[in-house]
Amino acid sequence: MSRQAGAGTWRAGVRRAIRICSRPGPWKRGPVLAALALLLGLLMLLHAQIPNRIGNLGSLVETFLPWFGVFVPVLLAGALWRRSASAVVALLLPVVVWLNLFGGLLSDKSHPGGDLTVVSQNVDAGNPDPAGTARDLAASGADVLALEEITPQARGAYEKGLAKAYPYHTVQGTVGLWSKLPLSDTRPVDTEMDAGPLAATKPAAVKLADNRALRTTVATDHGPLAVYVAHLGSVRVTPRTGFWTDSRDRNAHALGKAIAAEKNERVVLLGDLNGTTDDRAFAGITSRLHSVQDAARDGFGFSWPASFPVARIDQILVRGVKPASSWVLPATGSDHLPVAARMSW
CATH class of the missing domain: 1.20.58 (Methane Monooxygenase Hydroxylase; Chain G, domain 1)
Structure with missing residues (x-):
C-alpha cells in the first residue's frame, strides 16, 4: 500500500x-x-x-x-x-x-348467577326491520327490556313482537319498558325541567309525545325495584360549536335530580345516555348510581355505532342491587348494539 x-x-x-x-x-x-x-x-x-x-x-x-x-x-x-x-x-x-x-x-369481572336479567337498546328511529329487532330482543330472555327511540310508526311492531314474552309494558313518548313482572307507579320523567319557560308552556299531550324518559316500579320476588328508562339529547361535533352537548347535559341534570328524589333503595337506570360514564356531565347520575358494565363486564362494552363500536353510550346503572355480569348482544336492525346485565339482591 x-x-x-x-x-x-x-x-x-x-x-x-x-x-x-x-x-x-x-x-x-x-x-x-x-x-x-x-x-x-x-x-x-x-x-x-x-x-x-x-x-x-x-x-x-x-x-x-x-x-x-x-x-x-x-x-x-x-x-x-x-x-x-x-x-x-x-x-x-x-x-x-x-x-x-x-x-x-x-379481565373478566363477571360472576355466575343473578336474579334478574335486563336488556336495553336504542332501537333507532330509522330501523328498517322493527319486527325483526323485537324478535331478536325477545330471544335474549331478559326479564326487563327497555327500548329507546320508539317512533309512532314502529310502536305497533314492537308491541306485537314482544307481547307473548312480556305481558306487562308501558310506552311513554319515545321510550318503553317491557317486563315479565308486574309494573306499577308508571309515569313520564320530565328531562326538560331546566329548559326554561317555553317547556313549561307546552300542552301535556305535546310533552308526552316528546317524552324521552320514564319511571316505573317492577314487582320482584325480593321487593319493588324502581326502573328508569331514558334517552338523553343528542350530541354533535361541528367546527363552530365544537362538541355540542347542551341538550344532553340539560337532560342529564334533570334526570339526576329525579334519581336524587327517588325513595326506593333499589334503582336501575337503562338507556341511551349519549355519553360515557367517564364524562363529567353525568356526575349528578354517577354519584348516585354505579355502572353495572364497569363492575361486572368482560371487555369495554362499546355499543355505538353497531357497525364499528367506538364508545359505550348505552348504559345500565344501579343502586341497591349487586351486578353479576354484563355483556353486549349481537346487532339487530338498529345502529346501536343492545346491552345486557344480570344482577342479584
Missing part, C-alpha cells in the same frame, strides 16, 4: 470516528417522541382538569378516553426506530395511567 493511500484511509477512519462520536446517545435521541409520550400520559391523568369552556373539549376527551391508549404502540414504534431510550422510558407514564384507568376491563 502506498503512503498516500494509507494516509487517505487514516483520514477516512478519523472522519468516521468523529461522526460516530458526534451522534447523540440513546438518551438524547427522540426528544419530540419523549415529549409526546409525556403529554399523552398527562392528558389521560389530568383529563378531569381539561376545561369545557372551549367547545366542551374536556367532555370530548372523556368520551373517547380509552382510545388514547392506541397512541402508545405508535409512539413505541417511533421510539424503537429512533433507538431513543428517553422516549421508551417516557412511555411508562401513559402506560401506567391507561392501565390504572382501564386495565381492570381487560
